[in-house]
Amino acid sequence: MTNMNNTATNMANAQQNLPPVFIGLPMWQHSHWPNSWFASFPKAQSQLIHYAHECNTVEGNTTFYSLPDADAVARWADSVPPHFSFTFKFNQQITHVNQLQHCEDEIRQQLSLLAPLKHKLGVMMVQLPASFGPDKLAVLDAFLNHIPASMEVAVEVRHRQFFAKSDAEKAFNQLLIKHKANRIIMDTRALFTGPITSEIVREVRGKKPKVPVNVIATGQKPVVRFVGNDNEADNTACLRPWVSKIHQWRIEGKSPYFFCHRPDNKDAPWLASLFISLYNEAYPDYSLPTLSMAKNPLQDDLF
Secondary structure (H helix, E strand, O other), rough: OOHHHHHHHHHHHHHHHHOEEEEEOOOOOOOOOOOOOOOOOOOOOOOOHHHHHHOOEEEEEEHHHHOOOOHHHHHHHOOOOOOOOOEEEOOOHHHHHHHOOOHHHHHHHHHHHHHHHHEEEEEEEOOOOOOOHHHHHHHHHHHHOOOOOOOOOOEOOHHHHHHOOOOHHHHHHHHHHHHHOOEEEOOOOOOOOOOOOOHHHHHHHOOOOOOOOOOOOOOOEEEEEEEEEOOOOHHHHHHHHHHHHHHHHHOOOOOOEEEEEEEHHHHHHHHHHHHHHHHHHHHHOOOOOOOOOOOOOOOOHOO
């Protein structure tokens, strides 16, 4: 009996001490959600308030296109609970126009603007174009030297050489490890599984990169961007390996970020819910908070 009690205590302590999993979507508001996901919630001035009580992170694409004003940043900070973790992309002027060069002022401006988020700013994401290849690793090295050591950074590359398990990829990974930066892992396998079922699937397949999924954690907050399709069986099959990997990273003391995309992101909450259900089924003693829906309802029932 004593051994059983000790085992139960150890499991409870392990669950309590495991780092969190940050699960989020590529946006915190959508025109469909007030009539579906948030339909039973009290009215709020901002969907971010509802979103932040459901998910604990968001993939902030908005800063890639334009920077918000200071009042907007203050509202964002006030709209989310203390445990919420924003992830924002560096602006395209930094990553795509200047390709990380001669942009120290722009970096300072963006980081200064987001500074009021304080601990709620979890990870800054550097999304690089496919033209950014191995010959520019020194540029990335210099860029990462400009980022405060206290800030978590995640880098996404799309040049094919960084996925070839070659010296170039090894050099890239070693550079990230040196800076304690995280490699963003894009998983589009589910999106490209099976036939094209709609025009939106065709469109999204044309836009999203079809790159190999090389799984590595170069920092303490590995980032996965998972893009599903509109077939639950395909999504489930491609999510299952991530369930065990996310748990492994937690056991290793890492805090993974897992972002869920669908061809039409109005459906993304149900993909996140599916991942959570699979995780909790596999690891019931380490369960994650569930979202406010059990399954993806039929589209005719929703809209």
